[in-house]
Amino acid sequence: MFRFIINATGKFHSGSLIYYKEEDSFDFVPSRNADISLLVGYIHIGIDSETMTAQQVWGLYPCEGWVEKTLDIPSFIEGELIVEGDIQPGMTYRLDGSEKWTAKFNSQTGWVCIGESEIIKSDTIIKFAENTIAVINDSKLKSLWLKPELE
Numbered sequence: 001m002f003r004f005i006i007n008a009t010g011k012f013h014s015g016s017l018i019y020y021k022e023e024d025s026f027d028f029v030p031s032r033n034a035d036i037s038l039l040v041g042y043i044h045i046g047i048d049s050e051t052m053t054a055q056q057v058w059g060l061y062p063c064e065g066w067v068e069k070t071l072d073i074p075s076f077i078e079g080e081l082i083v084e085g086d087i088q089p090g091m092t093y094r095l096d097g098s099e100k101w102t103a104k105f106n107s108q109t110g111w112v113c114i115g116e117s118e119i120i121k122s123d124t125i126i127k128f129a130e131n132t133i134a135v136i137n138d139s140k141l142k143s144l145w146l147k148p149e150l151e
Contacts, residue, residue: 002038002085002095003139006126009079013055013129019112019148024063026148028056028129037092038083040114040144041099049089054081054128057144061114066105071113074135074145076125081134095141110150115143 016029026043032055034046042060047053087093101115115135119125124136133145 002083002087002093002141004134004136004141005082005084005139006077006124006136007080007082008077008126010077012078012127012132015056015130017057017129017131017146017148019063019146019150021063021150023060025058025060026146027058028132031058032056035089036083036087039092039094039098040141041101043114043144044092045144047083047087049087051080052083052087054083054134056129057132057146061103063105066103066112068107069104069113069117071104071106071109071111071117071145072119073109073111074119074123074125074133076127076133078127081126081128081136098141101143110147112146112148113143114146115141117143 034055036047037044044059131147135142
């Protein structure tokens with residue numbers, strides 16, 4: 001079991017979130033040190049074991065499965081997404097139930113939401129990397145919001 005904690009520093013990891021259509025995959029450039037992976041389906045959330053902070057997302061997620069939907073982009077704070085739990089460097093862990101998460105895509109804005117797109121009052125929303133937002137509720141990851149450059 002993992003717990004997600006938010007540290008509102010006002011800073012986030014800069015870079016470019018890219019979606020490569022021919023590869024059906026996300027990538028973050030430049031890649032940051034991340035020696036732990038948390039899997040949401042086949043999307044990796046890269047974690048730095050020294051700070052236990054999320055660095056970037058990357059991985060396979062075919063756009064053919066995305067559902068077109070109008071998405072209201074949530075208001076967010078900027079900072080660190082910290083992960084707590086029994087986690088070892090060099091390992092990959094799958095978030096329970098995340099293999100059932102679906103992706104919604106707003107073609108007007110370019111945002112993709114993987115997971116639950118409805119935001120409620122008790123949600124905390126953090127931008128931890130460029131064009132990368134996590135929605136946390138009760139210390140659990142509820143969704144990832146991504147706005148990649150399409151290539």
